[in-house]
Amino acid sequence: MNGPRVLAVDIGGTKFAAAVIDEDGTVCARAEEAIAGADPAEVLGRVIAATDPAGVVAAGIGTAGPLDRARGTVSPVNIPAWRDFPLAATVGDRLPGVPVVMAGDAQCMALGEWWRGTARDRAGALLGIVVSTGIGGGVVLDGRPHLGPTGNAGHIGHITVDPRGEPCPCGAVGCVETFASGPAMVRWAAGQGWTLPPGSPADARSLAAAARAGDEVAQAAFDRAAEALATGLLTTAALFDLDRVVVGGGVAAAGDTLLAPIRRALLARDGMAFLRRLRVEPSTLGRDAGLFGAAALARLHAPGA
Ligand SMILES: [Zn+2]
Structure with missing residues (x-):
């Protein structure tokens, strides 16, 4: 040691x-x-x-x-x-x-990824997000976590991405979390007619398995979540000039089922040149x-x- x-x-x-x-x-x-x-x-x-x-x-x-x-x-x-x-x-x-x-x-999680994870080459500005039953995040700027005066900086799950969207338990509407949390994705897919395979739990893992097997509603649920996440990521990247986004959490365990449509949505929407260098990667440290x-x-x- x-x-x-x-x-x-x-x-x-x-x-x-x-x-x-x-x-x-x-x-x-x-x-x-x-x-x-x-x-x-x-x-x-x-x-x-x-x-x-x-x-x-x-x-x-x-x-x-x-x-x-x-x-x-x-x-x-x-x-x-x-x-x-x-x-x-x-x-x-x-x-x-x-x-x-x-x-x-x-x-x-963000700071851990910055110190020991995929961003070990010392990304100057990194956003870590945890996509699970809720969506949390943290920002590391110049090698230090930006925690905020109250300690609540990084709440990317509660950035509004649709001002006419569904109410969120936080009191706002159309938050990223109303599209991309595991329960929100499952709820939306069920509303579109997706039925759970017998014996599977009603969670994002089952939805990811269905998407990989070619179920169009399940794939649409991931695309919809990815679009909301991409909007939140670009908003954050535009504010902080981010180099990297590292995505972890149970929903992110879906891997490219989630990350590929996020990358596509980023490519379709990055207006400013400095946003085009943004890299989105899965967590390598996990828990x-x-x-x-x-x-x-x-x-x-x-x-x-
Ligand atoms: Zn909210």
Whole structure:
């Protein structure tokens, strides 16, 4: 192992993971545990203890939201036991004197991809998006995450791409998420007459399998989602002069079923010359992107960084 080590913690909706990672990105120790009815604070304590974090110089936490970075609290939708839970302080209590910093899970995914993933050639400006039951995102500019004053920057799922579109639970209409989240795609396809093969779950994976098998409605659902995503990506790219977009999450596991129509839509719409260099790639780190991002975040806040 090399150089100072940091503790990375990934708080998901159903499981927690922790790892001690050195400055080369080598994972020195890691642990993971499902919450599954247990007290989440106890699960958190166990996964951290299992990594033996003595001697780390900083800790980074990527967490499901909502979160309040200023107060260090979280209220993850899928963890009802935690409402305004003091996550940063709870981790800090185990690591006296060590700085603890927290960001959203999608922001950490973006930072992890920037540090250790496909964009390791140090893309100057990168957007990471997680396309799953919801759509999250995070932006890395000049090698640092742009988290925003409240910690909520990167909410690409709630960019409006159709001002006359469907209402979104966020209160706006026609958000990217109303087209391209897994449940939105399945709902739209069902409304167009797509029927689920017997025994398959009603999710984006089944829809992707149908699209690959040539089902036209399923393919149209992916094309429609891709067009909405491409519009959101181009909007973001125009604002930030992005080099790269890295796409992860359960819906993105469909691979080229989703990415190919996104690339086509980008080619059809990129007005400005600087947008034409935008590259869209799948995540290569998968679920580990969040842990690596939390480690990268910790490194930025380590003493002397
Ligand atoms: Zn919305």
